[in-house]
Amino acid sequence: xxGESLFEIEWTITPPDLFRRLARLxxxxxxxxxxxxxxxxxxxxxxxxxxxxxxVRTGRLRAGLYATVTKTGxxxxxxxxxxxxxYWPALERGATYPARTVRPRDPQGVLRFVTKGGDVVFSxxxxxxxxTTQPKPVVEPAMRExxxxxxxxxxxxxxxxxxxx
Numbered sequence: 001x002x003g004e005s006l007f008e009i010e011w012t013i014t015p016p017d018l019f020r021r022l023a024r025l026x027x028x029x030x031x032x033x034x035x036x037x038x039x040x041x042x043x044x045x046x047x048x049x050x051x052x053x054x055x056v057r058t059g060r061l062r063a064g065l066y067a068t069v070t071k072t073g074x075x076x077x078x079x080x081x082x083x084x085x086x087y088w089p090a091l092e093r094g095a096t097y098p099a100r101t102v103r104p105r106d107p108q109g110v111l112r113f114v115t116k117g118g119d120v121v122f123s124x125x126x127x128x129x130x131x132t133t134q135p136k137p138v139v140e141p142a143m144r145e146x147x148x149x150x151x152x153x154x155x156x157x158x159x160x161x162x163x164x165x
């Protein structure tokens with residue numbers, strides 16, 4: 001795994017035969033384009049985390065975003081992206097939480113709730129029903145957004161290498 005997260009999104013990028021042949025001429029073109037994509041994924045994911053459906057509280061999700069590119073033995077490249085924030089998988093894919101009973105830490109204590117009507121209620125326990133959260137992805141849309149630019153960067157790199165400029 002590239003980062004410290006137990007959950008990552010991985011894309012395997014298999015270049016067409018033309019790219020493979022051109023990569024033998026100048027492998028830095030594809031490597032530079034992939035590195036630019038990696039940086040673009042992080043920047044886009046930070047934008048999605050800030051401007052998207054999430055309400056930023058601490059910035060831990062944004063601070064923990066990462067993307068790495070590795071070359072496999074078969075000539076393919078893998079892009080791994082994720083966040084080191086422990087709650088990131090539940091945001092990216094959604095999650096289902098089981099029903100549970102909440103009790104105060106102190107066995108002699110009570111829980112305090114404020115109802116929607118503003119009334120204060122005290123209780124020795126609370127039954128929390130099971131619930132499911134909807135996905136609020138930030139990394140996967142960033143990867144999809146960065147893909148077309150990768151192809152354009154590779155084309156432009158080889159155009160410059162072949163025709164100069």
